[in-house]
Amino acid sequence: MNAGTTAAQNAAVAAARPARQSIRARLALTVAGFGALLVATCVLAPLVGSTPLSLVRVFDRTVPFADNVDAQIFFIARLPRVFAAALVGATLASAGVVLQALLRNPLATPFTLGVSAGAALGAILAITFGSAVTLGPFSPVPLASFAGALVAVAIVYTLASAPGRALSTSVLLLAGVTLNSFFSALILFVQYMADFTEAYRAVRWLMGDLDIGAFGPIVATLPLATVSFGMFALLPSSLNLLSVGGDVAATRGVDVLRAQRLAFLSASLATSAAVSLAGPIGFIGIVVPHLVRLLVGVDHRVVLPASALFGASFLVVCDVVARTVMAPLEVPVGIVTALIGGPFFLWLLVRRG
Numbered sequence: 001m002n003a004g005t006t007a008a009q010n011a012a013v014a015a016a017r018p019a020r021q022s023i024r025a026r027l028a029l030t031v032a033g034f035g036a037l038l039v040a041t042c043v044l045a046p047l048v049g050s051t052p053l054s055l056v057r058v059f060d061r062t063v064p065f066a067d068n069v070d071a072q073i074f075f076i077a078r079l080p081r082v083f084a085a086a087l088v089g090a091t092l093a094s095a096g097v098v099l100q101a102l103l104r105n106p107l108a109t110p111f112t113l114g115v116s117a118g119a120a121l122g123a124i125l126a127i128t129f130g131s132a133v134t135l136g137p138f139s140p141v142p143l144a145s146f147a148g149a150l151v152a153v154a155i156v157y158t159l160a161s162a163p164g165r166a167l168s169t170s171v172l173l174l175a176g177v178t179l180n181s182f183f184s185a186l187i188l189f190v191q192y193m194a195d196f197t198e199a200y201r202a203v204r205w206l207m208g209d210l211d212i213g214a215f216g217p218i219v220a221t222l223p224l225a226t227v228s229f230g231m232f233a234l235l236p237s238s239l240n241l242l243s244v245g246g247d248v249a250a251t252r253g254v255d256v257l258r259a260q261r262l263a264f265l266s267a268s269l270a271t272s273a274a275v276s277l278a279g280p281i282g283f284i285g286i287v288v289p290h291l292v293r294l295l296v297g298v299d300h301r302v303v304l305p306a307s308a309l310f311g312a313s314f315l316v317v318c319d320v321v322a323r324t325v326m327a328p329l330e331v332p333v334g335i336v337t338a339l340i341g342g343p344f345f346l347w348l349l350v351r352r353g
Helices: 002-047 069-103 115-129 140-160 169-193 196-206 216-232 236-242 246-251 256-278 284-296 300-324 333-352
Strands: none
Touching: 002 069, 002 300, 069 169, 069 216, 069 236, 069 256, 069 284, 069 300, 115 140, 115 169, 115 196, 115 256, 140 169, 140 216, 140 256, 169 196, 216 256, 216 300, 236 246, 236 256, 236 300, 246 256, 284 300, 284 333, 300 333
């Protein structure tokens, strides 16, 4: 009896070993491929623009920085935008993957649960009424945006949670949609009360913009993004089972409540970080995960890191298009992603129908 059991266990381990090796090989190949794409886009993107640059002059230390126009354009106007786009694209794409598995809804996005609307409301309040507020070197807008996002997260989580029970994904979804509508109405009311200049700033922020001319905002966002990615790293295996159903995940030994909390909080924190830095840039969280699944399959151990890398590359390219397609005018990058994501979303609906 014991010998037979041991033999069966050994056979199971032997059968599982090639599968693990296959996943590791796919993961290594996927990360290498998408990582190379990200490096290439980040290297080339600062060189593309309405004003041509000379890399020799950019790094020429014999010319003072104050007199080196090429260096100023490269290090102030373009490089921070590239890093910000990569960070925002990676966080939004990863959050989209996690929420689609958590809610078992392929059309879920990082903005489904009301986090983006809460962040937008906080930012609009700061733009409209926070002109007299000074926070030293920090702008009140991203801080207010992050605070608004946390309020939205707290409300949705409180409504969907119950002591000792798993999160209700249906309540999460309904509460998020309702909160989105409520916060959107408050945003419109605040804009109605604002003067023309404040209303214009608010509208521009709501379009999603990567007009960042310093590394300070990026550095301020990095700790939150790092925490989010650390939480994402604990999720892939659980997401594979949660996407099938909570009961199935529980029978396979997954702590469903812990996994749901981790997924919800990590996706919410990532969305909060992205929106506080660049505003509500839509469709990244739905376009990128589905494109990646078409390329690498549905295993979250591969999909999640691939989506982060491809999301970063995707938004960097979108930002290059945004600042060059109508040069010298710059189109808010949120418009570019919406023009790409809108048709893709409709195609996805028709394809699933």
